[in-house]
Amino acid sequence: MDFLDFLEFRITDVLDIILVAILLYYIYKLVRGSVAINIFIGIVIIWAFWKLTELLDMEMISSMVGGFMQVGLIALIIVFQQEIRKFLLMVGSTNFANKRNFLKHFKFLKTESIGTSVNVDAIISACEKMSMTKTGAIIVIERNNSLDFVKSSGDQMYIEVNQPIIESIFFKNSTLHDGAAIIQNNYIVATRAILPVSNERNIPLRFGLRHRAAVGISEKTDALVLVVSEETGNISYIKNGEFVDYEGPKELTSMLKDDLID
Secondary structure (H helix, E strand, O other): OOHHHHHHOHHHHHHHHHHHHHHHHHHHHOOOOOOHHHHHHHHHHHHHHHHHHOOOOOOOHHHHHHHHHHHHHHHHHHHHHHHHHHHHHHHHHHHHHHHHHHHHHHHHOHHHHHOOOOOOOHHHHHHHHHHHHHEEEEEEOOOOOHHHHHHOEEEEEEEEOOHHHHOOOOOOOOOOOEEEEEEEEEEEEEEEEEOOOOOOOOOOOOOHHHHHHHHHHHOOOOOOEEOOOOOOOOOOEEEEEEEOOOOOOOOOOHHHHHHOOO
């Protein structure tokens, strides 16, 4: 039957499906947790409906949906500009030159040997201590996207994460307290790093340059950011360019651990 011709799979068809699945997986990771996720799901549904109408030779509805998909491409680029920037940054990341970090991008394969654990408890404990003394701090934790472009702007080092080290870095009389600390694979790899500042106008005026820098780096990469306010002592958790609400240190610790596993 001609209708069942599409069931004749070739090796290239299998490869095509695998590549599309990987692409959709990474797009989903980039938009997950943001308002763009609903738009992404809607696009996938419309695209699947379009292909179904083509398969069933429903020419009128197929041409209408197809025209919508083609014209809407420019609008989608505008809507997903932050996510596209993150994706291109991930593809062009210098971390791909490193075998271990390259494999980390494919951690959905569950390769046990490439897992790394960040000492989240030490980070949160240090933030709580600095919060009590209203010591300003900004801590950026790398995930999949390389942070080499901001790491190079600060003082590079290689110190294992622990509470006293973090507190000493952001101590008010320390020469290292200005700028951000970058954490990579449970090591502080840079201090005094200069972060890109967000131009988002929806950020409340009570937040200063430190918070805008945190939003900026989380817009351009998938990094997780913790900010301790020097004015109020409040600890802010920022992901995907947005402030994440939480209740108490325990919930913050749990959220951070879950986001680092994803």
